[in-house]
Amino acid sequence: MITVTINGKKIALEKPVTILKAAEIAGIKIPTLCHHDMLEPYGGCRLCLVEIEKMPRLQTACTQYVTDGMVVWTETEKVVEARKGVLEFLLINHPLDCPYCDKAGECDLQDLVVKYGPATGRFAEGKRTHPESYDDPIIVRNMERCILCARCVRMCDKVQGASAISITNRSSKSFVEPFSGGEYNCEYCGNCLTVCPVGAIMSRLHKHAYRPWLIEKEVDTVCSFCGVGCSLTLQVRGNSIVRAVPKPGKGLNKGLLCNRGRFGYDYVGSTNRLDSPLIKKDGKLDRATWSEAFAYIANRLKKIKETYGSNSIAGIASGRCTNEDNYVFQKFMRVVLGTNNIDSVAGFAYAPAQKFFEGIFGQGVTANPMHGIANSDGIFVIGGDPTSVNPVLGLQVRAAHQKGVPVITSGYMQGLKMFSSKSLIPDTFTETTLLASLLTGLMKERPFCGLNSAFEKIIRDIQPVEIKEAEEICGITSKDISYAIDTLSVMTNPSIIIGRDILQRAEGHTNLLLLAALIYLLNGRIYLLSELPNEQGLVDMGCLPDMLPGGRPVTVDIFRKRYEEFFGVEIPSRSGLSLMEMIDAAHANKIKAMYVMGEDVVFNVPNTKYVKDALSKLDLLVVQDIFMTETANLADVVLPSLAWAEKEGSYTNLERRMQMLGKAVDGKGMDDWQAIAEISRMLGFDMDYKDSGDIISEMARVSPLHKDISYKDMADGECIWPYKGEPLRHGMSIEGIEMPDVKFPMIRPERKKIYIGMDNPLFHAESLSRNSAALHSIAPEPYVRINKALAHELSIANGDYVTITTNSGSIELSAQIDSDLPANIVLIPNNFDGKGVFAVMSWRMNPVIKSPAMDFTEAVIKKIKGAEVLT
Amino acid sequence: MLSEKAVVEINQIKSMYHDAQSSLLPALYVVQREHGWLSPDAVEAVGDLLNVPKAAVKGVSTFYSMFRHKPMGRHLIQLCTNVACMIMGAERLVDILKSRYGLEPNNTTSDGRFSLVIMECIGACGTAPAMLVDTDFHDNLTEENIVEILEKYK
Amino acid sequence: MEKFLLRNIENPNSTDINEYISVGGYKAISKALELKPSDIIDEVKRSGLRGRGGAGFPTGMKWSFAAADPKKPKFILCNADEGEPGTFKDRPILEKNPHLLIEGMIISGYALQAEYGYIYLRGEYPRAKDILKDAIKQAHDKGYLGDNILGKGIRFYLHVHQGAGAYICGEETALIESLEGKRGQPRIKPPFPVNEGFLSKPTVVNNVETLANIPYIMEIGAEAYSKIGSPDCPGPKLYSVSGHVKNPGVYELPMGTTLRDIIYAHCGGIRDNKKLKAVIPGGISTPILSPDKIDCPMDFVNMPKHGSMLGSGAVIVFDETVDLAKVCLRAMKFFEHESCGKCTPCREGVGWMRAILERICNGSGNEKDIELLIEVSRNIIGKTFCPLGDGAASVVQSFIKDFRQEFEQHITKEADKEIKAAA
Ligand SMILES: Cc1cc2nc3c(=O)[nH]c(=O)nc-3n(C[C@H](O)[C@H](O)[C@H](O)COP(=O)(O)O)c2cc1C
Ligand code: SF4
Numbered sequence A: 001m002i003t004v005t006i007n008g009k010k011i012a013l014e015k016p017v018t019i020l021k022a023a024e025i026a027g028i029k030i031p032t033l034c035h036h037d038m039l040e041p042y043g044g045c046r047l048c049l050v051e052i053e054k055m056p057r058l059q060t061a062c063t064q065y066v067t068d069g070m071v072v073w074t075e076t077e078k079v080v081e082a083r084k085g086v087l088e089f090l091l092i093n094h095p096l097d098c099p100y101c102d103k104a105g106e107c108d109l110q111d112l113v114v115k116y117g118p119a120t121g122r123f124a125e126g127k128r129t130h131p132e133s134y135d136d137p138i139i140v141r142n143m144e145r146c147i148l149c150a151r152c153v154r155m156c157d158k159v160q161g162a163s164a165i166s167i168t169n170r171s172s173k174s175f176v177e178p179f180s181g182g183e184y185n186c187e188y189c190g191n192c193l194t195v196c197p198v199g200a201i202m203s204r205l206h207k208h209a210y211r212p213w214l215i216e217k218e219v220d221t222v223c224s225f226c227g228v229g230c231s232l233t234l235q236v237r238g239n240s241i242v243r244a245v246p247k248p249g250k251g252l253n254k255g256l257l258c259n260r261g262r263f264g265y266d267y268v269g270s271t272n273r274l275d276s277p278l279i280k281k282d283g284k285l286d287r288a289t290w291s292e293a294f295a296y297i298a299n300r301l302k303k304i305k306e307t308y309g310s311n312s313i314a315g316i317a318s319g320r321c322t323n324e325d326n327y328v329f330q331k332f333m334r335v336v337l338g339t340n341n342i343d344s345v346a347g348f349a350y351a352p353a354q355k356f357f358e359g360i361f362g363q364g365v366t367a368n369p370m371h372g373i374a375n376s377d378g379i380f381v382i383g384g385d386p387t388s389v390n391p392v393l394g395l396q397v398r399a400a401h402q403k404g405v406p407v408i409t410s411g412y413m414q415g416l417k418m419f420s421s422k423s424l425i426p427d428t429f430t431e432t433t434l435l436a437s438l439l440t441g442l443m444k445e446r447p448f449c450g451l452n453s454a455f456e457k458i459i460r461d462i463q464p465v466e467i468k469e470a471e472e473i474c475g476i477t478s479k480d481i482s483y484a485i486d487t488l489s490v491m492t493n494p495s496i497i498i499g500r501d502i503l504q505r506a507e508g509h510t511n512l513l514l515l516a517a518l519i520y521l522l523n524g525r526i527y528l529l530s531e532l533p534n535e536q537g538l539v540d541m542g543c544l545p546d547m548l549p550g551g552r553p554v555t556v557d558i559f560r561k562r563y564e565e566f567f568g569v570e571i572p573s574r575s576g577l578s579l580m581e582m583i584d585a586a587h588a589n590k591i592k593a594m595y596v597m598g599e600d601v602v603f604n605v606p607n608t609k610y611v612k613d614a615l616s617k618l619d620l621l622v623v624q625d626i627f628m629t630e631t632a633n634l635a636d637v638v639l640p641s642l643a644w645a646e647k648e649g650s651y652t653n654l655e656r657r658m659q660m661l662g663k664a665v666d667g668k669g670m671d672d673w674q675a676i677a678e679i680s681r682m683l684g685f686d687m688d689y690k691d692s693g694d695i696i697s698e699m700a701r702v703s704p705l706h707k708d709i710s711y712k713d714m715a716d717g718e719c720i721w722p723y724k725g726e727p728l729r730h731g732m733s734i735e736g737i738e739m740p741d742v743k744f745p746m747i748r749p750e751r752k753k754i755y756i757g758m759d760n761p762l763f764h765a766e767s768l769s770r771n772s773a774a775l776h777s778i779a780p781e782p783y784v785r786i787n788k789a790l791a792h793e794l795s796i797a798n799g800d801y802v803t804i805t806t807n808s809g810s811i812e813l814s815a816q817i818d819s820d821l822p823a824n825i826v827l828i829p830n831n832f833d834g835k836g837v838f839a840v841m842s843w844r845m846n847p848v849i850k851s852p853a854m855d856f857t858e859a860v861i862k863k864i865k866g867a868e869v870l871t
Numbered sequence B: 001m002l003s004e005k006a007v008v009e010i011n012q013i014k015s016m017y018h019d020a021q022s023s024l025l026p027a028l029y030v031v032q033r034e035h036g037w038l039s040p041d042a043v044e045a046v047g048d049l050l051n052v053p054k055a056a057v058k059g060v061s062t063f064y065s066m067f068r069h070k071p072m073g074r075h076l077i078q079l080c081t082n083v084a085c086m087i088m089g090a091e092r093l094v095d096i097l098k099s100r101y102g103l104e105p106n107n108t109t110s111d112g113r114f115s116l117v118i119m120e121c122i123g124a125c126g127t128a129p130a131m132l133v134d135t136d137f138h139d140n141l142t143e144e145n146i147v148e149i150l151e152k153y154k
Numbered sequence C: 001m002e003k004f005l006l007r008n009i010e011n012p013n014s015t016d017i018n019e020y021i022s023v024g025g026y027k028a029i030s031k032a033l034e035l036k037p038s039d040i041i042d043e044v045k046r047s048g049l050r051g052r053g054g055a056g057f058p059t060g061m062k063w064s065f066a067a068a069d070p071k072k073p074k075f076i077l078c079n080a081d082e083g084e085p086g087t088f089k090d091r092p093i094l095e096k097n098p099h100l101l102i103e104g105m106i107i108s109g110y111a112l113q114a115e116y117g118y119i120y121l122r123g124e125y126p127r128a129k130d131i132l133k134d135a136i137k138q139a140h141d142k143g144y145l146g147d148n149i150l151g152k153g154i155r156f157y158l159h160v161h162q163g164a165g166a167y168i169c170g171e172e173t174a175l176i177e178s179l180e181g182k183r184g185q186p187r188i189k190p191p192f193p194v195n196e197g198f199l200s201k202p203t204v205v206n207n208v209e210t211l212a213n214i215p216y217i218m219e220i221g222a223e224a225y226s227k228i229g230s231p232d233c234p235g236p237k238l239y240s241v242s243g244h245v246k247n248p249g250v251y252e253l254p255m256g257t258t259l260r261d262i263i264y265a266h267c268g269g270i271r272d273n274k275k276l277k278a279v280i281p282g283g284i285s286t287p288i289l290s291p292d293k294i295d296c297p298m299d300f301v302n303m304p305k306h307g308s309m310l311g312s313g314a315v316i317v318f319d320e321t322v323d324l325a326k327v328c329l330r331a332m333k334f335f336e337h338e339s340c341g342k343c344t345p346c347r348e349g350v351g352w353m354r355a356i357l358e359r360i361c362n363g364s365g366n367e368k369d370i371e372l373l374i375e376v377s378r379n380i381i382g383k384t385f386c387p388l389g390d391g392a393a394s395v396v397q398s399f400i401k402d403f404r405q406e407f408e409q410h411i412t413k414e415a416d417k418e419i420k421a422a423a
């Protein structure tokens, strides 16, 4: 126990903390500028000087740790004099432009000068000048105002790990010289904005439009972009969002955000938003009233159901909609329309992977707190770059690496390039071989734990792949593979981070088995990367062809019976169709009606042309969305929905943490669940929810997993797996899991051919970012990423325009050259209207997972001559 | 950007240290020796080679006053004017360089022959005033002998 | 006194390892390797050796801290940054007696159980770099460095690392940052380098001269060593003397030799029979002294009693012709240029002092400027992150305290100006 006295107040402390912290505990505020709670102590500004008895010099409270018996004074004459002196020094070069500065009103320096008021005007010589810089998208820098506290630099280096900012030069000629037009690897997370105490780094989004005192209300919510579910606060004026800010220390993101979360909210206010229901007449979508639209949908659905049967109808749900929306959606499909044909793009990888792992290890095995990553003793990442798919989760990997935790990555991952102990980049589509060789190596190093002998037997039967073989097939040196094996083999509680790329393969199922074996051997914790904010919610709410809410298989009688009893309706005992099966079935005229909620199917499913053809054949296509998407264009009825910031409800993140959205502004659409409830009523089934809270309480009764859950739990922030209910099954067993063949072909893609793959850029978020002007200002143009050697061979230079042609289509894109990519694959993002990768990608049905295998689309790349004309 | 020789040398330097960034200063020296200055491209290439972020390389290279960020003349005069040299007449030498060669601090003669950088102490105070021309020390400078010395550098 | 640190430097081949051996070099190693590492540290403790880099910290104590830390590997870094203006004492060792330093480093490496040593050499000494590299190679070839020193299975690797022109990198934590390839800004202490230094591992940073004393202690024993010079900080000391003396240069004298002896007995007094006006005793960052203080013994204990510091023992002598206001201005330009920019008072305040001095020196200063200068210096002193800014402020204060008239002579009083204008 340590006792310190600050300003006469005695405080007892468990362990030594800085004087600053101790004072804070005692309720005493010591002014600081360079200190920030999210950063390590720096001691540069010298504003926090305090007097400590028995020490001749003043000491900085931010760096000095308390010792037992220490007596500290924070407001003596000597201290106040020193503070004044420091402020006067700071004003030597700081312009007095508060009237023009957007920071005024929330500027730490301004506040301090007002409080301690240094003598002014004694410095006679001119101030340092530096023009305001607009070199960067989104961010404006005014380095005249910089006080060199280095908070931004430390944030960027130590926390974000982008290392895009540095102080250049030295002495009073020092400048913070960041970003510069993307040249410095800036990730535009804006976390530097959070920590800049003055107006030196500001957002361009609200330049001269934002004044802290004009904010009318602040609404706490979670981000709408990815499965991490960062907490953020929307600041609102009138009916528009002025700014999205993280609150230091708040939420699982603890004050951090990525570029999308911080800047991308502007899609909510986009002029492209739908504002009225539309009904197709004579091949044209016309405005209609809500009741017309509801009646139209109800009638058509009724007829189709009567004529072709329930299973001629299919529904696609969305990971961008809330739990409440998705719960009501599946209920509508099952109870009102009588079909299990419910799926979403979560069915491509996330849901099947979870299902497979849960089948072996028990339900909830992928529900791990994100902070476990930085606290594990090793990390293995495969199938996607966490720093771009789930940026704030990616920071955990970086933090771990900075602490010295070994990180092994498999596959091309730009954002972890500087943060991996070994980066294995296997030749295109050869991960299966690599995984098998890692497993073979590990089996020699690590004994089985004996917890699950049936699974151990399967693992033992897996076809071994020796390092030499893998070297030859994957193009990775034996040395590197051995290094990875050695490093993995000593980990005791590693985190295994898995992205969707590894599953959307012909060998996806085999890869799952290999990964499960690896996880079993290493006793690893699983993290599934999740692109959508409520992908887990889709699964948990039962928006799957084979699962009821709470992850109960529809095929198991007792679960289905409970569900049927609850609603007094019978539902099919067989699984419904997966999304890809629905598309196929629509093509084959077997599905007649499709109800799509919040998903741009045309854009987000491979082989655009095929999907369009399928949807065009439908008798009825209903689309609920916030934008006029390509899918909506094909619809017979379009219903405008509310966007994330306009509604109440909840999301479940990839940790299986349920969090509440906050309604910040009013929208012109209708809640997805409400529209469905209206149609349901017309079809003779009453859904009389007053608000989303009603839905959650019903859901909590239907889903045994979510027993007794309420909004209050979520608001308290600790509504996390395993909730208060009953998981389906703890512990391991492999009964009922469809196991892939343990003998598999070792694929050798032809090195001469060029294949296409999907790029997951940091600056976009699926199709949603298409309507964010802010995100487009960072990354305005679609592109294709091409390996340096290949580009050289084809005489393509960075920025050249090329055509990519496959048997599904052809697109024109500008080339981005990259030396780390394997030579025979090019990557195209799926974030730009009409230029998404799925326009040219074909797929085959993975017969086990029923999801699209997206490997092996061959492409021909040609440089476009006279490319300038294109732009 | 970097010559093959430079890459080999930098890789050799790397083996002297326990982590790559420690070789940053020596690596920048290699490049500066080769090109006479640190061009942005060369700096970037060093960063790539050592896996040090570009911004960090920029921050580091501009911290140290002996790294040059613009092209230099064929010969670099580094003349000390710190106190010991100053009281022994270093400031007059600066004037001479100006009158004789038209050379001002932080500049290069128009024929590209000399560049001049004013130095803080170069550790020759006992034989002040002193200068370095490229890597050669010259001390006990006078208004007469400085020109004589410089004339040997063409 | 018999020379040790500078022994053999007159020999034109002094950097040749055989020459060094022929005058008794590399004997201390054999002696040291017979001892247990902890015995060497005890010996150094008993010798009373205090660091020659400026702060005068007891070397044996520093070593024992690092030795006690269980983390591995450990590092020994030689501070050869010698940036303090007026200082050129390490240069003769580096350029003329490199094996003495190398021998000292090997012994300290063994004592600390550190297998890696780096000599952080200032960029301004290009010749020393080549000489050191060559000497290291020679020592390697002779089996004094490498995997198996003198066949005893002891390992020590030594490299030269060149700085690039930053005075602050002489400060030990900034030196470590710089060695790690970063901007050379000082670190927060604690943790101290002895526990978390280079790459966060236990690290000892010692000045060139300090390390060069180690073989001597091994050779003559702690007992005899502790009898040389001042009792509280014994040993031979290198004084670099520059400015207006007849014979400037580096002198190896017993610690505690008085300034008067240094200037008059050893350096032949003031040149051209001029009068002594002032002395800076320990390099530019130590307070300037007036002639009445020159009987002070030059050591770590006595100098502070006379209002200055031993610093690096770099004596700059000014005769009556010198304009001390200009000297002060030049010194301030130096500090401004070398401020690392991390902390506010030094980064902003030193430049301000320079600006005031500049206007005083160019005749546009006014009467209040001297007071302002004092006030600004007060707002710096004791408030900076590292001693650099403190040094700058105390230099200004010492100049004004003893030589105020030197500044006043540049300032024409407002009243006088009017008279002039009227005339
Ligand atoms: C601003 C500043 C500059 C310094 N420069 C040097 C230097 O050039 N050489 C040196 O040996 N020590 C220098 N020091 C002292 C070092 O920090 C450190 O105390 C010394 O290297 C320790 O070695 P020693 O114990 O052998 O003296 C400097 C300290 C400060 C604060
Ligand atoms: S006093 Fe401050 S600014 Fe000056 S060198 Fe030290 S840390 Fe840097």
Ligand code: FES
Binding pocket: B080, B081, B082, B083, B084, B085, B086, B120, B121, B122, B123, B124, B125, B128, B129, B130, C085, C086, C087
């Ligand atoms: S002051 Fe010029 S060399 Fe020292």
